[in-house]
Amino acid sequence: xxxxEKVLKYIDDxxxxxxxxxxxxISIPSISGRPDSNEQYEKEADYLTxxxxxxxxxxxxxxxxxxxxxxxxEYNGHKGGRTLAMGGHYDxxxxxxxxxxxxxxxxxTVKDGKLIGRGSADMKGGLAACFMALKAVKECGxxxxxxxxxxxxxxxxxxxxxxxxxxxxxxxxxxxxxxxxEQTEMKIVIxxxxxxxxxxxxxxxxxxxxxxxxxxxxxxxxxxxxxxxDEKGVKYTPDKLLGDGSLSIGIIRGGNAINVVPDECVINxxxxxxxxxxxxxxxTEIRDIIAELEAEDSNFKASIDFCSRCTxxxxxxxxxxxxxxxxxxxxxxxxxxxxxxxFIAAGDNCLFHRKGVPALMYGPGTLDCIHxxxxxxxxxxxxxxxxxxxxxxxxxxx
Ligand SMILES: [Zn+2]
Numbered sequence: 232x233x234x235x236e237k238v239l240k241y242i243d244d245x246x247x248x249x250x251x252x253x254x255x256x257i258s259i260p261s262i263s264g265r266p267d268s269n270e271q272y273e274k275e276a277d278y279l280t281x282x283x284x285x286x287x288x289x290x291x292x293x294x295x296x297x298x299x300x301x302x303x304x305e306y307n308g309h310k311g312g313r314t315l316a317m318g319g320h321y322d323x324x325x326x327x328x329x330x331x332x333x334x335x336x337x338x339x340t341v342k343d344g345k346l347i348g349r350g351s352a353d354m355k356g357g358l359a360a361c362f363m364a365l366k367a368v369k370e371c372g373x374x375x376x377x378x379x380x381x382x383x384x385x386x387x388x389x390x391x392x393x394x395x396x397x398x399x400x401x402x403x404x405x406x407x408x409x410x411x412x413e414q415t416e417m418k419i420v421i422x423x424x425x426x427x428x429x430x431x432x433x434x435x436x437x438x439x440x441x442x443x444x445x446x447x448x449x450x451x452x453x454x455x456x457x458x459x460x461d462e463k464g465v466k467y468t469p470d471k472l473l474g475d476g477s478l479s480i481g482i483i484r485g486g487n488a489i490n491v492v493p494d495e496c497v498i499n500x501x502x503x504x505x506x507x508x509x510x511x512x513x514x515t516e517i518r519d520i521i522a523e524l525e526a527e528d529s530n531f532k533a534s535i536d537f538c539s540r541c542t543x544x545x546x547x548x549x550x551x552x553x554x555x556x557x558x559x560x561x562x563x564x565x566x567x568x569x570x571x572x573x574f575i576a577a578g579d580n581c582l583f584h585r586k587g588v589p590a591l592m593y594g595p596g597t598l599d600c601i602h603x604x605x606x607x608x609x610x611x612x613x614x615x616x617x618x619x620x621x622x623x624x625x626x627x628x629x
Contacts, residue, residue: 234371234373234625235563235622235625237372237373238618238621238622238625239564239618239621239622241367241370241371242364242367242614245363245366245367246610248363249359249360249363249613250341250346250359250610250613252359252362252363253339253346253356253359253360253608253613254346255278256278256350256355256358257339257346257348257349257350258338258339258348259271259274259275259337260323260326260336260337260349261274261275261322261350262322262323262324263299263322263386263387263389263391264386264389264391268299268385268386269297269299269300269385272299272300272301272322272385273292275302275321276292276300276301276302279304279362279383280302280304282362283304283362283381286369287369288305288365288366288369289304289305290303290304290381291303291304293403295393295397295401298386298391298392298393298397299385299386299394301382301383301384301393301394301398302321302381302383303380303381303382303398303404304380304381305378305381306365306368306369306375306378306379307375307377307378307379308374308375308376308377308378309378310376312375312376312377312378312628312629313377313407313408313627313628314405314407314408314628315377315380315406315407315408315409315410315553315623315624315627315628316380316382316408316409317361317364317379317381317382317411317412318358318361318380318381318382318383318384318410318411318412319354319357319358319361319382319383319384319594320354320383320384320385320386320394320395320579321350321354321355321358321384321385322385322386322387322388322389322394323350323353323355323388324349324388326349326604327604331347331604331605332604332605333347333348333605336348336604336606339351341610344609344610345608345609345610346607346608346610346613347605347606347607348606348607349606350606351596351606351607351608352414352595352596352597352606352607353413353414353596353601353602353606354596356414356594356595356596356608356612356616357412357413357594357595357596357616358383358412359617360412360595360613360614360616360617361381361410361412361620362381363617363621364616364618364620364621364624365379365621365624368621373625373629375624376628377407377628377629379624380406382395382398384579387578387579395579396579396582399582399583399586400582405588406583407588408552408553408588408589408627409580409583409591410590410591410593410594410620410623411578411579411590411591411593411594412592412593412595412616412620413592413594414594414595414596414597414598414601414608415572415574415593416597416598417561417593417612418569418571418593419554419557419561419570419571419572419591419593420571420572420573420574420591420592420593421472421546421547421548421549421554421571421572421573421591422470422472422473422506422544422546422547422571422572422573423542423544423546423573423574423575423576423577423580423584424473424476424503424504424505424573424574424575424577425503425505425509425542425543425544425545426501426502426503426510426541426576427510427513427514427537428499428500428502428538428539428540429499429500429502429514429517429536430497430498430499430500430535430536430537431453431497431498431499431517431521431533431535432496432497432533433449433450433452433456433485433495433498433532433533434449434494434534435447435448435450435452435493435495435530435532436530437491437493438492439490439491439492440488440489440490440491440492441490443492445492446492447492447530447532448492448493449485449486449493449494449495450486450496452496452524452528452530452533453483453496453498453533455524455531456498456520456531457480457483457498459520459524460478460517460520463520465478465513465517466508466516467504467505467507467508468505468507469505470505470506470507470544470546472546472571473505473506473544473573474573475505476502476503476508477501477502477503478500478502478503478513479500479502479503480498480499480501481499481500481501482497482498482499483496483497483499484496503575503576504543505544506544506546507544508543510537510541510543514537517535518535521533521535542576542577542581542584545581547589547590547591552589553589553591553623554571556622556623556627557569557619557623558571559626560618560619560622560623560626561619563622564615564618569593569619574592577590580592593619595608595609595612595615595616596608596612
């Protein structure tokens with residue numbers, strides 16, 4: 232038998248073990264943003280550490296004080312090869328226990344080929360598949376030249392600084408490739424929209440509401456800006472995986488009292504970008520619209536700034552070693568290669584993208600069922616994911 236055949240057979244033979252690991256993770260209510268979150272993260276980490284130890288793999292906790300407990304386990308050949316990291320977050324959102332058709336979000340239930348429970352798809356099922364991939368490679372005696380890493384992190388659901396942010400920015404992990412096992416319905420997500428949250432401040436001059444002609448109404452000028460922005464938009468070319476770029480006005484705030492002419496109106500814009508656009512380019516285009524309005528009307532005054540979340544769109548080339556390995560191995564497992572896809576945001580992957588590391592989402596489960604009652608994942612998909620991760624670890628690191 233080839234190494235690949237051995238690993239595939241091992242995962243088929245250990246299907247129940249894979250469900251057991253996923254269920255063990257689900258049964259710990261590791262909800263982020265709670266006073267006891269870290270205690271729960273510690274339980275997840277201890278559970279996995281014990282499971283890794285059963286087949287001779289050492290796992291270590293990494294926590295940024297006073298934050299969350301992340302976990303890294305590795306099967307390292309120490310022969311100078313490449314490092315594939317795979318995993319994701321083990322924090323989950325709350326489960327609203329009474330709304331489940333099963334015994335509740337944190338009581339994992341198997342029914343009709345599905346594993347049901349909070350985090351089954353987002354993303355403890357994916358983590359369990361990564362765990363099983365590493366276990367299969369090790370237990371089948373396949374030795375890596377490089378390093379196969381399992382990474383589980385905290386605080387993803389609340390965008391906190393204690394999870395992947397900490398591990399990547401402090402250099403604790405620095406892989407050559409990263410597979411984020413988030414629920415993508417087993418599409419290889421290679422394209423990610425960029426994002427920038429922007430704030431436009433329109434300035435006016437206050438006056439009594441009975442004599443508006445003595446002031447400059449910032450709300451009225453904000454309306455002119457919004458209309459012009461809507462008419463002109465910003466330039467982009469639709470992307471084959473990501474579709475259109477967009478600007479969405481999410482918040483507008485202006486005025487304090489009905490009888491006072493407002494001297495400020497603030498508009499918050501959620502910009503999503505496709506390849507070919509940059510957030511600097513988009514902000515320049517919006518500045519041009521402001522300049523145009525200022526040239527037309529000396530009473531018009533506005534400025535624009537980024538508030539947060541500035542990332543450019545990223546497309547991981549389909550000839551990169553990571554994508555090629557996933558395409559080849561998904562074809563080997565399924566008889567046809569997994570589809571390539573795009574997503575609205577890169578999430579934690581943008582931390583890797585900034586360092587030039589190809590990082591993509593590829594995992595079991597569907598977005599449609601997460602963050603609500605009766606979250607589920609197909610057990611067949613967990614098995615499929617574990618197989619493709621294991622073969623990809625062999626392709627890239629062995
Ligand atoms: Zn997630």
